[in-house]
Amino acid sequence: MNIKSPFLVKRVITASxxxxxxxxxxxxxxxxxxxxxxxxxxxxxxxxxxxxxxxMLYTIIxxxxxxxxxxxxxxxAALSLGGLVFQALLRNPLAEPYILGxxxxxxxxxxxxxxxxxxxxxxVSLTAFTGSIATLLLILAMSSGQTILKKDALLLxxxxxxxxxxxxxxxxxSMTQDSRLHNILFWLMGDLSMVDMKHVGILAATLLPxxxxxxxxxxxxxxxxxxxxxxxxxGVNIKAVxxxxxxxxxxxxxxxxxxxxxxxxxxxxxxxxxxxVFGPDHRVLVPACVFGGGTYMVFCDLLARTLPEQGEMPAxxxxxxxxxxxxxxxxxxxxx
Amino acid sequence: MNSAITAKNLSHSFGxxxxxxxxxxxxxxxxxxxxxxxxxxxxxxxxxxxxxxxKPRNGELKILNRPIDQYHRKALARTIAFVPQMTFxxxxxxxxxxxxxxxxxxxxxxxxxxxxxxxxxNQAIAFTGLENLAHRKLDQLSGGEQQxxxxxxxxxxxxxxxxxxxxxxxxxxxxxxxxxxxMEKLKTEKGITVVMVSHDVNLAAMxxxxxxxxxxxxxxxxxxxxxxxxxxxLEAAYGCTLLVDESPLGKSPRxxxxxxxxxxxx
Amino acid sequence: MTxxxxxxxxxxMAILPLISLEATSVAKTVTDQLGRHVTVxxxxxxxxxxAPSITEIVFALDQGHRLQGVTTYSDFPPEAVKLPKxxxxxxxxxxxxxxxxxxxxxxxxxxxxxxxxxxxxSLKIPVYAVDPNNLETIMKTVLEIGTLLNAKGxxxxxxxxxxxxxxxxxxxxxxTTHRPRVFLQIGVSPIVSAGTHTFIHELIVIxxxxxxxxxxxxxxxxxREKVLALSPEIIIITSMARSAVFEKVKAExxxxxxxxxxxxxxxxxxxxxxxxxxxxxLVDGLELLIRLIHPELVEKIQ
Numbered sequence: 001m002n003i004k005s006p007f008l009v010k011r012v013i014t015a016s017x018x019x020x021x022x023x024x025x026x027x028x029x030x031x032x033x034x035x036x037x038x039x040x041x042x043x044x045x046x047x048x049x050x051x052x053x054x055x056m057l058y059t060i061i062x063x064x065x066x067x068x069x070x071x072x073x074x075x076x077a078a079l080s081l082g083g084l085v086f087q088a089l090l091r092n093p094l095a096e097p098y099i100l101g102x103x104x105x106x107x108x109x110x111x112x113x114x115x116x117x118x119x120x121x122x123x124v125s126l127t128a129f130t131g132s133i134a135t136l137l138l139i140l141a142m143s144s145g146q147t148i149l150k151k152d153a154l155l156l157x158x159x160x161x162x163x164x165x166x167x168x169x170x171x172x173x174s175m176t177q178d179s180r181l182h183n184i185l186f187w188l189m190g191d192l193s194m195v196d197m198k199h200v201g202i203l204a205a206t207l208l209p210x211x212x213x214x215x216x217x218x219x220x221x222x223x224x225x226x227x228x229x230x231x232x233x234x235g236v237n238i239k240a241v242x243x244x245x246x247x248x249x250x251x252x253x254x255x256x257x258x259x260x261x262x263x264x265x266x267x268x269x270x271x272x273x274x275x276x277v278f279g280p281d282h283r284v285l286v287p288a289c290v291f292g293g294g295t296y297m298v299f300c301d302l303l304a305r306t307l308p309e310q311g312e313m314p315a316x317x318x319x320x321x322x323x324x325x326x327x328x329x330x331x332x333x334x335x336x
Numbered sequence: 337m338n339s340a341i342t343a344k345n346l347s348h349s350f351g352x353x354x355x356x357x358x359x360x361x362x363x364x365x366x367x368x369x370x371x372x373x374x375x376x377x378x379x380x381x382x383x384x385x386x387x388x389x390x391k392p393r394n395g396e397l398k399i400l401n402r403p404i405d406q407y408h409r410k411a412l413a414r415t416i417a418f419v420p421q422m423t424f425x426x427x428x429x430x431x432x433x434x435x436x437x438x439x440x441x442x443x444x445x446x447x448x449x450x451x452x453x454x455x456x457x458n459q460a461i462a463f464t465g466l467e468n469l470a471h472r473k474l475d476q477l478s479g480g481e482q483q484x485x486x487x488x489x490x491x492x493x494x495x496x497x498x499x500x501x502x503x504x505x506x507x508x509x510x511x512x513x514x515x516x517x518x519m520e521k522l523k524t525e526k527g528i529t530v531v532m533v534s535h536d537v538n539l540a541a542m543x544x545x546x547x548x549x550x551x552x553x554x555x556x557x558x559x560x561x562x563x564x565x566x567x568x569x570l571e572a573a574y575g576c577t578l579l580v581d582e583s584p585l586g587k588s589p590r591x592x593x594x595x596x597x598x599x600x601x602x
Numbered sequence: 603m604t605x606x607x608x609x610x611x612x613x614x615m616a617i618l619p620l621i622s623l624e625a626t627s628v629a630k631t632v633t634d635q636l637g638r639h640v641t642v643x644x645x646x647x648x649x650x651x652x653a654p655s656i657t658e659i660v661f662a663l664d665q666g667h668r669l670q671g672v673t674t675y676s677d678f679p680p681e682a683v684k685l686p687k688x689x690x691x692x693x694x695x696x697x698x699x700x701x702x703x704x705x706x707x708x709x710x711x712x713x714x715x716x717x718x719x720x721x722x723x724s725l726k727i728p729v730y731a732v733d734p735n736n737l738e739t740i741m742k743t744v745l746e747i748g749t750l751l752n753a754k755g756x757x758x759x760x761x762x763x764x765x766x767x768x769x770x771x772x773x774x775x776x777x778t779t780h781r782p783r784v785f786l787q788i789g790v791s792p793i794v795s796a797g798t799h800t801f802i803h804e805l806i807v808i809x810x811x812x813x814x815x816x817x818x819x820x821x822x823x824x825x826r827e828k829v830l831a832l833s834p835e836i837i838i839i840t841s842m843a844r845s846a847v848f849e850k851v852k853a854e855x856x857x858x859x860x861x862x863x864x865x866x867x868x869x870x871x872x873x874x875x876x877x878x879x880x881x882x883x884l885v886d887g888l889e890l891l892i893r894l895i896h897p898e899l900v901e902k903i904q
Contacts, residue, residue, distance in 0.1 A: 008448055036701035056703050063725055064697050093427070183715055185692065193696050194717040196724050219447035223437055225427050229420045230486075233387050234493070235413035235441040280427040283446060312695065 012287060015278050019291035023073065026298040030069035031061050033306055067200045068192050069298055072315070074200070075192070075260055076270070076297020078207050078252040080289040081214055083267020085249045088221040088282060089242060093272065094330055097132075097253045098264035100158045104165025105135025106254035107188070107262055111172050114184050125206075128254035135161055136250050155331075188261050192301055192315060195259065203259060210252045211290050217241055218282035225280070263297075263316040265323020270296055272330065339401065340365045340497050340529040341386060346395035348381055355381045356392070356553045363546070365496075368523050369531045370540040372564075373550035374574050379533045380501060382550065386531065387418040387499050400496060413441035417490035419500045422483065428473040431485050435460055438492030460491040463526075464518060480511030487518065497529040498522065505535060512536070516543050541565045541588045549573055565589040635733045635746070636711060638719075642728045645752055646706035650699055652718070653691045653710040655734065655879040657682050659744055660708075662760055662882050665751045670702045678875065678883075694718050700725060708732065708747065734880035736801045737768060737808075737888075744882060760882055767885050768808065771892050774899045775810035782895055784811035785834035785863070788874070790841055790851050793824040801880055809891035810899075811836065830858055836895060837863045840874035870894050 032042070042057055079097065086095040097103050109131020113124035142157040173184060195203075220241045223231040232238050256263070270293045271285065278284045300318040307313065341363040348356040355378045363369045373379050384390040385397065388404055397404045399415055407415065417438070438460070439453040449457075461470050464484045474482060483503055490498050500519070504512040516539055519530045534540045540547060540561070547564040549557045551573040557564050567580040570591065583590040631641045650671040651657040657676040660669055666681055674690040676682040686702060689695035691713045699707065704727055709719055711733035719729040730750060734743040741761045748757020784806050788794045795815035796802035806813040814832045815822055829837075839851055848871040855861070855869050863869055872894075876887030893900050 007454075034697045035695050036697055056701060059725055060697055060700050064700060091427075191693070194715070194721050196721060216445060219440060219443075219445065222429075222447075223440060225429070226434070226437065227420060229384075229387075229389055229418065232389055233413060233416065233418035234437065235410035237409060275428070279433070280429050281433060283448075312689075312693070 008281070008283060011278070011281075011284050015284050016287045016291060019288055019295065023291050023295045023298070026295045026302075027069050027073065030072070030298045030302050031065040033302060034060065034065055035305065035312075036060060063196070064193075067195050067197050068301070070200045071192050071195050071203065071259065072297045072301040073294035074203050074207055075256045075263065076266055076293040076295070076300075077211065077290040078256045078293075079263060079266040080270035080293025080296070081211065081267075081286065082249045082253045084271040084282070084285055084289050085214060085221070085245050086267070087271060088224055089245055091225060091227075093275075094155065094268070094327065096265065096267040097249070098262070098266075099155070099162075099268065099327070100135075100139055101161030101165055102132050102135050102139070102250060102253055103257055103262055103264065104162050104169070105138075106132035106250075106257040108165055108168050108172070109134075109254065110187070110258045111169060111184055113258070114187065115172065115176065115180060117180075125255055125258040128258040129251055132250040132254040132257070133247075135165070136246060191312075192260050193305075193312070199259070203255060206255050207252060210248050211286075213248050214245065215283075215286045217245055218286045221245070221282040222280075261314070261316065263319055265319050265327065266293060266297060266300075268330075269319070269323045269326055272326065338365050339363060340367065340399070341369075341531065342396075342398040342401070343386075344396040346382070346385060346392045346397060348378075348385060348390065348392050348394075354553060356385075359395070359550070359553075359555050361548050361555065361558055363497075363529060363531060365529055366523060366527050367529055368520060368543055368545045369529070369548070370544040370546075371531070371533045371548045371550060372535075372537055372540050373556075377550040377573070378553040379550055383418075383499055383501050383531075383533050387416055388412050389418075410441045413493065413495075415495055416497045416499060417493040417495040419483075419486045419490050419498065419503060421501045422479065422506065428475055430471055430473055431461065431466055431477075431488075432457060432470050434474060434485055435466075435488045435492050438489040438494075441493060456494065457488075457492050460488040463491060463521075464488040480507050480514070483507065483511070483515060484518070487515070491522065491526070491528075495528065497531060500530070500532045502533050502535055504539060512539060519543070537565065537570065537591045541591065542583065542585075561588055565591060632730070632750070634730045635739075635743070636731045638731060640728050640730050642730060642750060643705045646750065648702065648704045648706070649751070650688060650702055650704040650707045651676065652688070652694060652707055652714050654678070654682075655881045656708045656710060656732065656747070657685075658879060658881040658883065659747055660751065663744070663748050663751060663753045663756050665753050665756075668751060670704055671699065696721060700727070706730060706750070708750075710734070735799075736804050736880075737764070737884065740801075740880050740882065740884065741765065743880075764882055764885050768888065771808060771888055774892060775808065775896065777899060778810065778896065780896075781810060781812045782835040783814050783832070783862075784836045784838060784895060785814045785829055785832060786877075787837060787839045787851075788821070788877075790839070790847060793826065793829060794821050795824055796820070797822055801884060802877055805877070805884065805888050805891055806895075809888055809895050811891070811895040830861060833862055835862045835866070835868060837869045838891070838894060839869070839871045840877045841871060842874050868894075 042061070083096040086097060086100060087093050106128040110124050110128040112131070113127030116127075118124050118127065139157055139161055169188070173181065176184060220231065220236045223234050223236050224238065224241070228238055270289055274285055274288045274292050278288055297315070300322070301315045303318050304315040305312040339362050343362070344360050346356055346359040347354070359382060371379050371382060381390065385392050388407070399407065399412070404412070435457045436449055436453065439449055439456065440447040443449065443453070461467060464487055466481070466484055466488055469477060469481060474485060477485065487500075487503070503515050507515065519532065520543055522528050523530050544561055546559065547561055548555060549564050549569060556573050557569050565580060567578050570578050570580065577594040579592040579594050580589050581592070629641050629643050631639055634640055647668060648670045649660065649668045651660055651669055651673065653673060654676040657669065657672045658678050660666060661679050661682060669682075669685055671686045671688045672682050673694070674687050676685070686698070688698045688702070691710065692715065694714070696718070699722065707722055707727055707729045709729050709731045711731055712735065719731060722729050732743045732746065734740040741764055744760050745757045748754050786795055786802055786806060788796065796813070797819045798816045800820055803813045803816060814834055815824070837855055841847065841851070852869050852871060856864050858864055872890060876883060876890055
């Protein structure tokens with residue numbers, strides 16, 4: 001179509017291939033390390049097929065670590081993309097699904113789904129989606145019109161929605177006394193270890209179309225940053241674009257929440273870093289967020305499962321330890 | 337019929353509030369057309385209706401002799417460019433990137449620009465005198481420079497008509513003149529019809545080919561600056577004492593505000 | 603009631619060999635306590651226990667040598683502490699379990715997340731799930747694990763011993779109609795007790811007491827005010843904490859001399875180990891309880 005090879009395509013390809021390399025490195029590292037000893041050598045041996053397929057190490061690498069690493073990559077990609085979209089739509093670099101309380105809303109939905117005994121897919125994912133849409137509507141209603149552009153209003157409403165969601169979660173947890181409680185707590189901790197390839201496949205099948213859809217709308221997102229009126233007079237159907245982006249993002253966020261609980265700040269850290277490196281053009285940032293967010297989450301999960309000597313810590317702990325200080329820094333800088 | 341914009345009996349209301357009442361006017365092609373009027377007279381609403389952002393409740397609006405609702409979204413964007421009142425975005429796009437966004441009505445969904453588009457953007461940047469700032473980030477520029485960037489983006493849209501909503505508000509004197517000169521150059525060199533909302537009656541009087549004076553959502557007066565800028569019209573519209581004489585530069589009327597202590601009439 | 607239990611046990615002892623007989627030489631398919639069909643090896647040699655109570659039962663069956671891994675809080679018997687850990691029972695480390703190459707994992711219904719069984723099975727590791735939640739099901743669990751680990755004789759012996767001791771407590775309690783009001787406080791803070799559907803309730807009832815926190819909620823929370831209103835005759839506090847804390851908790855209650863338990867100095871602090879796991883050791887807990895609730899009956903015997 002574009003025979004002249006527009007310069008933007010080059011930028012997209014450069015950024016993506018750089019980050020794909022990083023992601024590949026992270027994945028290899030991710031499947032080489034774990035609570036049992038094994039080295040990169042073992043991974044390559046099993047990659048090359050020189051290792052017995054029946055061996056215990058083969059099982060650990062391909063059936064335990066590999067699905068987990070892929071899940072982390074998908075979750076990281078979806079969450080960073082979610083942050084990127086909200087930042088564009090609200091024209092506020094501090095917006096992020098977790099900070100806005102959308103993750104919390106879908107967590108409520110997910111817990112209700114678990115309590116009703118639904119399976120993780122599609123049952124819990126759907127109740128989580130309902131929860132996230134409800135929170136989204138609440139936030140949009142609370143900070144309607146112009147005020148949503150103001151950082152303070154947005155943050156305050158997010159803090160309130162989050163506090164409310166936290167209270168509802170605690171309420172549901174304390175009302176639950178039987179063995180379902182373990183399921184909820186286990187899931188809330190943000191555990192990535194219990195998925196197999198089937199679940200990863202389902203999640204990939206739901207998320208990948210979303211990634212493409214967001215990429216398809218990446219130029220309108222650029223124009224939206226110039227203001228709704230400007231975007232509209234540049235030929236963007238802003239109602240359709242905004243609606244599609246909001247629903248797609250809520251869907252992505254709720255899908256990840258229903259699989260691995262509450263993981264915060266990924267959508268803040270990654271778009272911010274990538275914007276510093278590649279600039280603010282969303283046609284570059286969307287693919288960069290998919291690959292960069294995946295890389296970041298694989299590393300965070302790796303830290304989460306190798307840092308503690310006994311057992312693991314939830315990956316959400318690592319992302320929050322990195323993300324929250326950055327958030328405060330950004331807030332301070334932008335209110336200067 | 338050589339008119340860029342033809343409006344017949346445009347009316348609009350927000351809820352019960354009737355903000356525009358039977359507004360009719362015509363903007364010839366290659367005209368510098370300025371809409372003036374006090375706050376709340378409906379200037380911005382009228383601007384939004386012309387740009388297609390708002391649909392009028394009643395009335396008829398033709399752009400290049402074609403009803404506005406017959407335009408496809410992108411076709412309209414190729415015909416009319418709109419520079420809204422100062423917007424601020426906390427995202428570090430460069431000047432070139434922003435100007436290039438003006439090409440998107442000509443491009444596919446992903447807006448992949450080609451060499452040709454970059455050429456047009458560079459011309460727009462040169463036209464607005466932004467060459468030295470082309471690779472600077474928007475948030476590093478002054479208000480006047482930012483305004484020129486948005487005008488360059490509008491030029492890059494290669495429209496027949498450019499609409500501006502108070503482009504000189506909040507600019508210092510030197511920049512007010514630069515922006516107005518730029519718009520005049522746009523009209524004479526590129527043949528673009530310029531429609532502007534302005535607060536500054538004096539600037540409007542000096543630059544406009546035609547003026548439209550709005551008051552309470554109605555057209556109070558329209559025509560050549562000499563016909564519109566009279567103290568009767570302005571005092572009735574703005575509700576304050578004014579002195580209108582001829583500008584020392586000749587040709588255009590000059591408006592002077594009259595403080596109470598200098599009151600010339602009883 | 604008692605005869606019914608005997609019949610159940612005898613029936614199970616009779617039926618279990620039948621199941622193993624029709625199985626092939628290396629593996630057999632059994633049905634676990636959740637009704638799942640599990641194919642287990644005939645002689646499991648590498649067993650991973652997914653809960654402290656199961657670890658205890660396996661050791662009680664003298665099969666500790668078959669355990670390759672246990673969970674973090676498996677601290678009884680002391681030998682269990684030295685075994686490799688596979689995470690806590692709610693947060694298991696799948697990779698560690700697989701690395702131990704188990705030929706059988708024994709899971710518990712209340713506690714282990716449901717997904718872990720599914721994941722282990724997808725990796726072709728059999729998971730046998732048990733659900734011991736009262737004395738009867740504990741005995742059933744002991745017998746089943748005994749059968750799985752080829753220690754049927756020891757299991758029968760254990761269960762018989764448990765049953766004898768329970769019967770003895772029951773016959774003692776039968777001599778009196780007095781059922782003192784007991785409030786059993788689990789842990790120090792917050793005040794939590796046990797509802798009707800718990801083994802603690804069962805123990806209190808068998809030991810001849812009235813459980814003041816009986817009710818539909820398994821582990822309800824109480825305010826101090828509510829406990830005072832219940833006016834317990836006996837307060838039993840079970841705690842993992844050491845004696846310094848014991849005295850402090852006791853002193854808290856002793857501020858309320860109107861309460862019968864305080865008036866009669868019947869506040870006891872006991873090691874929680876006897877009450878917190880569904881294992882054969884609960885019978886020790888039962889004997890402890892009857893000594894606290896009905897000291898007069900026990901003294902008469904001794």
